[in-house]
Amino acid sequence: MLLQGHADERGSREYNLALGQRRADAVRRYLVLAGAPEARIESVSLGEEKPSCMERTEECYAKNRRVDILHQGEF
Helix, strand or coil, rough: EEEEEEEEEEEECHHHHHHHHHHHHHHHHHHHHCCCCCCCCCCCCEEECCCCCCCCCCHHHHHHHEEECCCCCCC
């Protein structure tokens, strides 16, 4: 399983990469606590590189602050 952490476009590239990583790691910790095998989960950050919404509104920024969960065969 691959967890991809994302951030909105506000902030520096470095800040957004770190923020995306923290998001992905938080989901990873949750999944492990829920019983998922830790060795089968990888977390990475894409920062602001793959937005799901391109508008400059608070609603759009909220959609870009996310973690995508990809299963084997999807990445």
